[in-house]
Amino acid sequence: MEHDDKPLxxxxxxxxxxxxxxxxxxxAGRYLPEYRAVRARAGSFLDLCYTPDLAVEVTLQPIRxxxxxxAILFSDILVVPHALGAGVxxxxxxxxxxxxxxxRAGLARLDPTRLHERLEPVYETVRRLRSALPxxxxxxxxxxxxxxxxxxxxxxxxxxxxxxxxxxARRDPPLFADLVELLTEAVxxxxxxxxxxxxxxxxxxxxxxxVLPETELRRWCxxxxxxxxxxxxxxxxxxxxxxxxxxxGASLLHFANEAGAHALSLDTTVPMAWAxxxxxxxxxxxxxxxxxxxxxxxxxxxxxxEARTILRAAASRPHIFNLGHGILPGTPPERVxxxxxxxxxxxx
Amino acid sequence: MEHDDKPLxxxxxxxxxxxxxxxxxxxAGRYLPEYRAVRARAGSFLDLCYTPDLAVEVTLQPIRxxxxxxAILFSDILVVPHALGAGVxxxxxxxxxxxxxxxRAGLARLDPTRLHERLEPVYETVRRLRSALPxxxxxxxxxxxxxxxxxxxxxxxxxxxxxxxxxxARRDPPLFADLVELLTEAVxxxxxxxxxxxxxxxxxxxxxxxVLPETELRRWCxxxxxxxxxxxxxxxxxxxxxxxxxxxGASLLHFANEAGAHALSLDTTVPMAWAxxxxxxxxxxxxxxxxxxxxxxxxxxxxxxEARTILRAAASRPHIFNLGHGILPGTPPERVxxxxxxxxxxxx
Numbered sequence: 001m002e003h004d005d006k007p008l009x010x011x012x013x014x015x016x017x018x019x020x021x022x023x024x025x026x027x028a029g030r031y032l033p034e035y036r037a038v039r040a041r042a043g044s045f046l047d048l049c050y051t052p053d054l055a056v057e058v059t060l061q062p063i064r065x066x067x068x069x070x071a072i073l074f075s076d077i078l079v080v081p082h083a084l085g086a087g088v089x090x091x092x093x094x095x096x097x098x099x100x101x102x103x104r105a106g107l108a109r110l111d112p113t114r115l116h117e118r119l120e121p122v123y124e125t126v127r128r129l130r131s132a133l134p135x136x137x138x139x140x141x142x143x144x145x146x147x148x149x150x151x152x153x154x155x156x157x158x159x160x161x162x163x164x165x166x167x168x169a170r171r172d173p174p175l176f177a178d179l180v181e182l183l184t185e186a187v188x189x190x191x192x193x194x195x196x197x198x199x200x201x202x203x204x205x206x207x208x209x210x211v212l213p214e215t216e217l218r219r220w221c222x223x224x225x226x227x228x229x230x231x232x233x234x235x236x237x238x239x240x241x242x243x244x245x246x247x248x249g250a251s252l253l254h255f256a257n258e259a260g261a262h263a264l265s266l267d268t269t270v271p272m273a274w275a276x277x278x279x280x281x282x283x284x285x286x287x288x289x290x291x292x293x294x295x296x297x298x299x300x301x302x303x304x305x306e307a308r309t310i311l312r313a314a315a316s317r318p319h320i321f322n323l324g325h326g327i328l329p330g331t332p333p334e335r336v337x338x339x340x341x342x343x344x345x346x347x348x
Numbered sequence: 349m350e351h352d353d354k355p356l357x358x359x360x361x362x363x364x365x366x367x368x369x370x371x372x373x374x375x376a377g378r379y380l381p382e383y384r385a386v387r388a389r390a391g392s393f394l395d396l397c398y399t400p401d402l403a404v405e406v407t408l409q410p411i412r413x414x415x416x417x418x419a420i421l422f423s424d425i426l427v428v429p430h431a432l433g434a435g436v437x438x439x440x441x442x443x444x445x446x447x448x449x450x451x452r453a454g455l456a457r458l459d460p461t462r463l464h465e466r467l468e469p470v471y472e473t474v475r476r477l478r479s480a481l482p483x484x485x486x487x488x489x490x491x492x493x494x495x496x497x498x499x500x501x502x503x504x505x506x507x508x509x510x511x512x513x514x515x516x517a518r519r520d521p522p523l524f525a526d527l528v529e530l531l532t533e534a535v536x537x538x539x540x541x542x543x544x545x546x547x548x549x550x551x552x553x554x555x556x557x558x559v560l561p562e563t564e565l566r567r568w569c570x571x572x573x574x575x576x577x578x579x580x581x582x583x584x585x586x587x588x589x590x591x592x593x594x595x596x597g598a599s600l601l602h603f604a605n606e607a608g609a610h611a612l613s614l615d616t617t618v619p620m621a622w623a624x625x626x627x628x629x630x631x632x633x634x635x636x637x638x639x640x641x642x643x644x645x646x647x648x649x650x651x652x653x654e655a656r657t658i659l660r661a662a663a664s665r666p667h668i669f670n671l672g673h674g675i676l677p678g679t680p681p682e683r684v685x686x687x688x689x690x691x692x693x694x695x696x
Contacts, residue, residue, distance in 0.1 A: 213640040215657060251619055252597075295561075
């Protein structure tokens, strides 16, 4: 199948497809019993990410069940800090822990020289997936954005506020800039290698962009995103890039106007009609999103009504249907099936 | 002093004042040693809210230190659920706990008949404050918005996701609507009584509006806000109303266009230049905000530069300088002093 015959890639080239292609963030995950079975066989969560047999299997699981237009590589944004030697550990129920980076000595412990060596199992997963996927399904690679990775590294764990990185960025901007610079280079390297191994599009997750005010957002999120996009566009001109700066509200305008990406993924709070009217970019910027994942746990009628509202609001734009955040663990798989069937019939 | 001579009330009547009036969310709080001393004498946090001697004292503390244009009644948004009999408890370091409301029986346990009786100490605090405050300082009352109160009641505690109320709102909309209706009436009653006791402006805190998508936000946040505003405008036409729907991004447009309030308070993420250009309301809608509270913990030069950026971006509008979120406990009081001095000299 030619590049442009895949619905998702057509949309990312700036054209509309009816009905719009669909995939879901965290479509491979705990809501699927077959995922939980594989997860139980893997040792740690990182083992699952780094074992190609298992990572390929869980990536393919939702593709077997649902008529999705994309598979997203099963991995985690924290594999980059891990591959830089930051001592990432996932403990059940507690979320990730990292050796916190708070000073020059901590920054110096991050070692980019073994990045590709440590991430080789991820690239192997990509190679296997590329040959295993059905013809019309696009393979998406991804990375955490530099700010979000820096936030985890400085905080040393998940947080709802991420005060430590926000403070460090203000108290020692040169140190923080060096950290973000190192992560930006690592992200470019990681995404380039995923592309070389076979991913056909990439998404950059800036999950914690929403804790920053505009001035800091420009410096620590928008500028690095522009760097990543420019570097990938130069090295891999045919591979589209989706940005997901979560929680940034009206600052999405800056990402649309200045980042140079092919698509913006919209979080749950973004009014799709506003986005469709206001988020112009060069060459038919595509919009991805943005159903509330909670809708998949509510009644079917409400779910489909909300999906229809989003389809209509995005009807003027190249659109990829997705959620505004990841699928929740308690989601019934049958409800996902119902939604995908509805979406596939919506253009008829 | 006449109503219109107070700078904050002038701005809330739709006129610009230079330099803009200033107050800070959580200006009475743990960052002040004199607050911690009073807090140590009170039993529980709720005791502090319900003991007029102490609540008056902590409300006045920041007014004595800084040249602020408003005092905000010291209280908590959860006094309304508490006065409805929801069994609110604050335990140190853990945040609030409430008896969760998950069904009709839970809703039936909420008893609005004793609301004013239980909240009488709050009204007494207001009466004493009104006579204790310096002439040019405006006394602001407040309440939690119905959605945010419902979210705490259904979740039974704080949360970063508030999944339980989001689910209940979708699974049993009639029950949830009855809960929000009951809370809307209680909020109107509570704010009316604060006004009768002497507050000169009120702020409605919808701290968790940002977890809802646009459809749900319209139903559970915007519509109740409009009801509260309409009821208060009818009963107390001279008392202005500030809405703080936190984290709603571009949906601020709906609040500006449809809620009928006198001012919108902007969270940290809102680009002030965008807000100043786009958030039109009837009769000179005022904008309040929106410095990142983390800036008060960083270097002075950066703090003042960020304050200046906000002042300039809001220069075309009636503007009240404030933070985008509450003052952090680790904030040095001297830094607050420096900021207020800077703001007071900024118009010269």
